[in-house]
Amino acid sequence: MKFSYSLSKRFVFPNLAIQFLIIHSVSSLNITNEYLNHKCFLNQGIYNSGSEYEDSLNILFRKVRTDDYARTGFMHLTKGPASDSVTVMFQCRGDSYGSKCRTCADTAVAGFRKRCPRNKGGIIWYDQCFLWVSEIGESMSIKTNYKNIFSMYNPNNVRWGAKLFAKRAMDFFSELTLKVKKNTEAGSIIILYAAGEKKLGKNTLYAMVQCVSLTIDCKSCLAWSITKLFKNGDIREGGRVLGMNCDVRYEIYPFLRS
Incomplete structure (x- = not known):
């Protein structure tokens, strides 16, 4: 048995076509890691090839894909000078840990590069994780962001x-x-x-x-x-x-x- 999921039109981001996520009802629990949604933060601009921002972003992406965070499935890092720093946050779904979390990290980084090429900021969601990138070294703990929902x-x-x-x-x-x-x-x-x-x-x-x-x-x-x-x-x-x-x-x- 299959279910077709659709995005609520009230929350569709600009330039985002409605996506459908096929979820299998699981006597075998066939857990998917489908792409769900993304948003590129156009107001943050783009970075130039070979820039310090690109170098910092590449370093953080490598850490997201390789560091050991299997216990928590969470990472929040900032790199670069205060005037041009990049912040990356990554989190896996609570039941996805170890190799499952790392696989989703690889998918999220590749997906972000594809869908928000050279954008300084953006966010991408998958079934088992999400990745957030920003040029602003803001604290995510200040208050809940109800815009990107x-x-x-x-x-x-x-x-x-x-x-x-x-x-x-x-x-x-x-x-x-x-x-x-x-x-x-x-x-x-x-x-x-x-x-x-x-x-x-x-x-x-x-x-x-x-x-x-x-x-x-x-x-x-x-x-x-x-x-x-x-x-x-x-x-x-x-x-x-x-x-x-x-x-x-x-x-x-x-x-x-x-």
């Missing part, structure tokens, strides 16, 4: 008590949000991730919540995203909201590694 939904509507389904799903998300801060600290990086499953009648709901490790308002970001999932009257069998600070997802089939 998009949503994706299963095309199938819930046909069996949609309102009750939405209420119980939101209650379950609230439970997961409370568990996020209970996760253990790995080194100096706090892993802000929680996932689980809950029986809803004849179906099982699978869900996850995750924040970027530097986010100080994780709870607010998750609450906003969860509300966004169920804001419309047509409640779907699955959906997700992704951004720069947090993401949430639910399905009625398993989509995470145990």
Whole structure:
């Protein structure tokens, strides 16, 4: 059985064609690493070939692809002079670690180079990770960025008590949000991730919540995203909201590694 996912038109970025993500319902749990979305930060300009900015970016990209961050799946680095520095942030989904995380890092770096060539800044999302690049050495922990957020939904509507389904799903998300801060600290990086499953009648709901490790308002970001999932009257069998600070997802089939 296959599900076709589409981007919510309310969050389509300029020059971005609507993408479709094919997800396999998984008796075999065939986890994908599909491209989901990207945005090039045009206001940050472009860098010249052979420039110091390009050298710094190449060094950081090599670190993203080679450094050992298997325990946390997270990296945040800045390089270059204050007047022309580049900052790179990379994070894997909470269930993708070790070699799975590194594979997504390779894919994300290659995808960013292809879709935002010579752009000083941009962001690209894949099913199991995302990569953020900026010329601004800004702290990602100041506040949640609600501009670079998009949503994706299963095309199938819930046909069996949609309102009750939405209420119980939101209650379950609230439970997961409370568990996020209970996760253990790995080194100096706090892993802000929680996932689980809950029986809803004849179906099982699978869900996850995750924040970027530097986010100080994780709870607010998750609450906003969860509300966004169920804001419309047509409640779907699955959906997700992704951004720069947090993401949430639910399905009625398993989509995470145990």
